[in-house]
Amino acid sequence: MRRTLLSLLIVGVVGVWLRPAVGVGLEEQTQLLAAELRCPVCQNLSVGDSPSEMANQMRELVREKLKNGESPEQIRAYFVSRYGEWILLAPKRQGFNWVAWLLPFGAILGGVGVIGFVVRRSVSKSRAPREGPLPPLDPRYASRLQAELKEWGQ
């Protein structure tokens, strides 16, 4: 039973991993490419998600270009040549664009570093031996402490 489940899991994972390489249908490929393009007439929507007429026309053009044998890279390059890199929802991993890709990870690392530093400092402070003599005990508590210690001793 465990073996069957494991084999199914492996087949599933490998299948998902290989899917783009094996080849997807025209519709699916159109949708995948459309999801990478920014809808020019919308607010933060992809061509794949937008119901606008322009997005519809762009999806149709992507479909037609795929049908004519153009590769996804060629189609992306076509849209970039018309609209600029702005049309890509995810900036290309090159030049100054690396800032957009790496800054969030840098911020997370920095945050973790700051938290670690603060925690380490507070822990070491609480562990550090106290310097100088202890302040005198309040006489009210001193007598109570003595009484309770006596009680415990019995």
Next chain:
Amino acid sequence: MATWKKLIVPIVITPILLLLAYGFKTNPRQVPSPLVGNSAPPFALSSFDGGTTGLEQLRGTAIVLNFWASWCFPACFEEAPALEAAWRAYKDRGVMVLGVDIQDREADAKAFIERFKLSFPNGPDPQGRMSIDYGVYGVPETFFINREGTIHYKHVGALTKQMLQGKIEEML
């Protein structure tokens, strides 16, 4: 340790402030066209009155290619008289004004043309191919194509008479 502590705040804050200053300085709605300075994409426009015109036929002519729609109010309504005036003033000086009606209904587009008595060729872009080819992301947008077929300038928003005159004169 104390110097390091004093420096860390400006080191972290300064790039963020610079990035914000750069962001606030730029207009998020203004997307620079990669087409400016390059050859205009070829097109063939079938006008509402039945004629056909294309970039190839217009080689040697300066072109004002205007993308509009009848629902684009007020910008397209504001610039329509200026476009008609420019067409009348420059049509005998080697200038062609062309209107491309996008994402519109034919009846509404024809009513718009009638309303402003537009006499320059206007045609629809039914599949949106021409607007996508020109990287249009809204209306009105206007491309000034010089006699060599290179995009000289792109204007986003309503045109004025002065702006039209200035850009056309630059191309002549």
